[in-house]
Amino acid sequence: MEISFSSVFIALAWLLALAIICEVMNHVVCPKRNVPPGPRPWPIIGNLNLVGSLPHESLHNLSQKYGDLMLLKFGSKPVLIASSPEMAKEILKTHDAIFSSRPALTAGKKNFLRHHLTEFILSIISRMVMSGTYHRDESIENLQDHHKAKGKEDSVPKDMVDVLLQLVDDPNLEVKITTDNLMGLILDLLTGGTDTSATTVEWAFQELVRNPNMIEKANEELDRTIGKGRWVEEEDLSQLPFIEAIIKETFRLHPLTPLIPPHYSIEECNVVGYDIPKGTMVFVNIWSLGRNPNYWDRPEEFIPERFLENDINIKGKNFTMLPFCSGRRRCPGYSFGINLVGTTLANLLHGFNWRLTGDIKPEEISMKEIYGLTTHPEKPISKIMEPRLPLHLY
Numbered sequence: 001m002e003i004s005f006s007s008v009f010i011a012l013a014w015l016l017a018l019a020i021i022c023e024v025m026n027h028v029v030c031p032k033r034n035v036p037p038g039p040r041p042w043p044i045i046g047n048l049n050l051v052g053s054l055p056h057e058s059l060h061n062l063s064q065k066y067g068d069l070m071l072l073k074f075g076s077k078p079v080l081i082a083s084s085p086e087m088a089k090e091i092l093k094t095h096d097a098i099f100s101s102r103p104a105l106t107a108g109k110k111n112f113l114r115h116h117l118t119e120f121i122l123s124i125i126s127r128m129v130m131s132g133t134y135h136r137d138e139s140i141e142n143l144q145d146h147h148k149a150k151g152k153e154d155s156v157p158k159d160m161v162d163v164l165l166q167l168v169d170d171p172n173l174e175v176k177i178t179t180d181n182l183m184g185l186i187l188d189l190l191t192g193g194t195d196t197s198a199t200t201v202e203w204a205f206q207e208l209v210r211n212p213n214m215i216e217k218a219n220e221e222l223d224r225t226i227g228k229g230r231w232v233e234e235e236d237l238s239q240l241p242f243i244e245a246i247i248k249e250t251f252r253l254h255p256l257t258p259l260i261p262p263h264y265s266i267e268e269c270n271v272v273g274y275d276i277p278k279g280t281m282v283f284v285n286i287w288s289l290g291r292n293p294n295y296w297d298r299p300e301e302f303i304p305e306r307f308l309e310n311d312i313n314i315k316g317k318n319f320t321m322l323p324f325c326s327g328r329r330r331c332p333g334y335s336f337g338i339n340l341v342g343t344t345l346a347n348l349l350h351g352f353n354w355r356l357t358g359d360i361k362p363e364e365i366s367m368k369e370i371y372g373l374t375t376h377p378e379k380p381i382s383k384i385m386e387p388r389l390p391l392h393l394y
């Protein structure tokens with residue numbers, strides 16, 4: 001069969017006419033939305049070609065070009081990226097109610113817990129989480145009674161178990177927490193908590209061994225405040241401003257979740273003049289916030305002293321750094337996390353002299369990251385530890 005030139009031409013003319021009609025109808029039926037700027041998406045992959053192995057850094061670089069509120073496509077899904085303190089505040093405070101949703105999780109995985117593990121877990125928890133007020137033989141029901149009784153006195157949660165027990169049977173949660181899956185959840189949180197804290201301490205040391213004078217300064221503070229006769233306790237932390245400053249500076253430069261876990265918009269809304277459709281995935285780039293040159297002097301440098309001069313809130317009130325995020329989805333384990341990082345770091349500094357092995361020079365230490373569930377140093381350095389305290393304490 002022969003296809004003539006004119007029939008191809010007519011077909012093309014029809015397609016063109018159709019396209020114009022569609023475009024016009026589109027404007028009439030739904031007026032054009034004002035969407036945030038962003039790179040042009042490819043079919044199927046969207047903008048995923050622009051997101052490399054360090055997504056927070058790629059997105060940070062893209063925000064320099066497209067602005068601190070930009071819209072990308074991950075595949076066919078629209079994704080909003082907030083990269084400045086102002087935009088973080090828009091998402092996490094101004095429009096908090098709309099952007100606080102998360103996709104439903106599978107609760108099934110919480111049911112892995114076998115009964116004989118319970119006692120073991122309770123013993124760990126009672127040592128680590130529950131500030132010493134519970135006993136090993138308490139069952140979940142006892143715990144709930146205990147907490148209900150306590151709840152009458154004051155409704156401010158004191159520890160993670162308080163937080164969790166308040167969540168049990170809370171009708172507002174998307175993922176219902178029941179007494180059955182509570183133990184599994186506590187276990188998950190606990191391992192999550194220790195891993196997150198360990199990673200932060202790892203980053204702190206990665207920075208500190210490059211700056212031996214900071215270790216000296218910390219040791220001087222520890223010797224003066226604690227003395228060589230004992231280890232550091234949680235209660236001591238408020239007396240150790242330089243250690244506290246080291247922790248804050250570590251959280252600023254190396255937030256555990258450089259991109260917060262995604263939030264979703266449950267309604268269409270308008271953010272600083274842009275129309276954000278319902279169901280848009282939102283990431284706040286925490287990594288970008290801590291490196292914003294409008295708020296941080298010499299942002300790339302590790303300078304704990306900046307926190308001695310200026311007592312900056314790291315629990316979600318100051319949007320220039322949000323290691324625990326902010327708003328209704330803020331990390332519920334923040335005070336546990338801060339205390340765990342604090343006591344671990346303080347005791348590792350107090351108890352040991354730290355030296356680099358072999359002939360690595362401090363300035364050669366890499367600050368490159370590996371991106372994962374949490375972000376770790378790409379090349380952890382090996383260090384030599386020597387006891388600093390009387391040997392009977394070890």
Ligand code: HEM
Pocket residue numbers: 102160189190192193194196197200256257260261262323324325326328329330331332333334336337338341
């Ligand atoms: C250094 C320690 C920690 C850091 C930096 C950290 C940071 C974060 C961040 C950034 C989020 C996301 C918040 C959001 O999506 O807006 C989060 C969520 C969460 N964190 Fe942590 N966290 C730490 C330790 C802990 C600990 C110790 C626990 C439990 C004992 C914990 C339990 C949780 C839970 C349950 C969520 C989910 C909250 C929700 O979806 O509403 N975290 N954390």
Ligand SMILES: *[C@@H]1O[C@H](CO)[C@@H](O)[C@H](O)[C@H]1NC(C)=O
Pocket residue numbers: 052054057058061
């Ligand atoms: C981001 O930009 C900086 C500076 O231009 C560059 O060194 C870095 O490799 C870029 N990172 C990514 C992941 O694109």
Ligand SMILES: *[C@@H]1O[C@H](CO)[C@@H](O)[C@H](O)[C@H]1NC(C)=O
Pocket residue numbers: 295296310311312313318319320321
């Ligand atoms: C928030 O942090 C910035 C540093 O990034 C500081 O200059 C500012 O004073 C802080 N704001 C408040 C209210 O503490």
